Amino acid sequence: MEKRFPERRLFLRSDTETRFIRLKPGTQLLAWTGVTLTVAWTIIATAILLMDSIGAGNFRAQAMRDKLVYEERLNAISDERDARAAEAVAAQQRFSSALEQVSMMQSALLRTEDRRRELETGLEAVQATLRRTMTEREESESQVAALTAAMETGDGAPGTGALSGELQGTLDILADALADTAEERDEIAENAEFAVTRAQDLELELRLMRDRNDEIFRQIEEAMTVSVEPLDDMFRAAGMDTEDMLAAVRSGYSGTGGPLTPLSFSTMGGEPDEDTLRANGILNRLDEINLYRIAAERAPFDFPLRDAYRMTSGFGMRWGRMHEGTDFAGPIGTPIYATADGVVTHAGWSSGYGRLIKLQHEFGIETRYGHLNAIRVNVGQRVSRGERIGDMGNSGRSTGPHLHYEIRVGGTAVNPMIYIRAGSDVF
Template sequence: MAGHTRFSKRLEGIFPEKRLFLKSDDATRFVRLSSGTQAAMAVGGAALLTWTAFASAMVLITSLGAGEARDQAARDQQMYAERLNALSLERDARAEEARAAQERFTLALDQVSRMQSQLLASEERRSELETGVAVVQSTLRTAMEERDAARAAEAEATRELAALTGTGTTEAAQMRDLEQTLAFLTDALTGTAAERDGLQGAHGAATAEIEELLLSQQLTAERNNRVFELLEDAVTVSVAPLERMFEEAGVPADRILEEIRRNSSGQGGPLVPMSFSTRSLPQDELSYRTEQILAGLDRLNLHRMAVDQLPFAMPVKSAFRFTSPFGYRRDPKGGGTRMHKGTDFAASLGTPIYSTAEGVVVKAGWNRGFGRMVKIRHAFGYETVYAHMSKLRVKEGQRVSRGERIGDMGSTGRSTGVHLHYEVHQSGKPVNPMSFIKAGKNVL
């Protein structure tokens, strides 16, 4: 009871009793506010204010979290769109290279076709001239035969007249007949001579044109053969360095190309024999050479696709120092001889590191011995490892292209200084990365 009295006095000291007077026109009233009522009102107001502040804070935190989530989603979407655009641009560049090669080959074939059309036209003109010469010669022979027949008939008629009359005709008639015969013969001989001269001129012109057509045919044949030789040389010069690069790296090129041909849609295609009408080269030889050129272009395209998917490129493009090769060496940290499964490149801190081939990032994070490292899985059972980096620029599951930056050089993990430890694995077994780098040095 005494405690309650002290509490009431303390409450009255904090909240003294108050009266509120309400005055109207005809009366004055008051409202009594006791200490307990004032305390209850204060507690209720404080509770309401606390709840309002708490609700506002929760709404603000929720709004900030949602905004940050939206911003992160927008950044991820933008990064994904940029990656898709880069892949699309690269795909378009490769398609443009193949389309340019196909256009150059089509242009060469069009030129061959035009040359063959010209040759056919010249052949037809020569055939027409030969036919015209034959017709003129036949006409001349017919005219000469008719002239000989007329002369024979005239001689026979003269003999018959002489047998009947003794002299054949009167002197005047004989003179007239002789003059007419001489005039007829003169006209016939003159026309025949003129026709002969004309035929000789036409024959000479036809012979000259035939010789010109034969020369044009020979030149066309030589040009056709030269075009095919240039195409064959271009294909050989383009494919040979790539095949030599695969051979030097010890990569089974035929198996890889066959796998690409089997798995890649829209590449290669059936080799359709093309027909040409020309006398410069046999039909079978033209078809064979055309098919060989198309096969060479298809093989060149398959080689380029394979090169992009195999680690022939350099992981470091800036100035560097080659510090440790592949093979057994003395352990620089713990002593003793151990197998060094990669190759070390030393440069300054933060030097960019690039993917040596297309692939998918299967590991991007911390490794106890390698520090910050990236492992990329490539086609045909190959993998590459990039270790001791100071910063990673890719994530697991990300697809990267050859020459794409994946991190910065550093000295994390078990390392004696800033460098890149680079490994190449084939079917899970480490191989010397320099065999690939040296093979691709003069090609890429």
């Protein structure tokens, strides 16, 4: 120590005297150690502050970028939802207008059929009358010929003059009857010709009406196809059997009556015509859209957050263990919303989940919301899609405030992003 820190003297000189301070090796070592520790602490503290400032700046910048991306996505989803809603409203309006036109055409078609049947009946009556008149005319002509022959071959026997007078009167009566019959025949022929022409015009009008009906039905069928296919793709993308799902919804909503009752365009009995089958097919597709709407409200296609968030962990293996949900980080107190209609089956503390909410939905689907800071529902309570059920927190086995979101189908965990992405493609 004396080699490295030899004893030193610090002289303090004034006008009248000179003093000195003796610096022993131990004192020098202590002073050097203190200065070294102070400088080292200053360097380390400065580095920590700089790193923290840089990290906080990066985190804030990342948060701002995530927020902007999220807001842009929300705006895009909102625009797409509005467009889909506008398309649905337009399709509904087109369908209502088409139904009104179909109803008007149905009434006109029934009136045309009644008029055609009346014309056919009148034509048959005219033809029968004409045949009867022709028969009577032939009989009258035969009688006139017989009487004329009798007059020409008369031998002047007694009573011949009286008989000739009677024959002449009969001939006059028959001539008048034949003239009336001829006029009636000509009138009947004109009526028959008019009836045939009118029937041809009605047949042409009926054919044009059927062409218009076919065009209207085709447009409505295309609109139904465009409306149903995205919904069907959404449920299939989520791995759900659409036929079983629709059957389950239909069994819960099995009442009949109202505007969706099958149409009947004919009261004559027998098998339904092609227009009836097509109209009922459109009504069935409209009913299918309604069933899809009901199913979409009862399946978790919505997103549990409305505020800015950061996805910190996805579904799958993590640190050698299965992570059965998706984590979304955000500030403590961020509102959490139900992603579908359902019933609360659990609302309380649950081991590593911390404060946990379980919602049971239709089709054997369950959603879980873990690590909450506050729970706003009770067990047995029915909640609606988009209803606030809790607040984001840091309870349970958690490294920071976030939401652990799970979807289970039949007790088996599935990737929540499948449902979220499928819903974002439609809503």
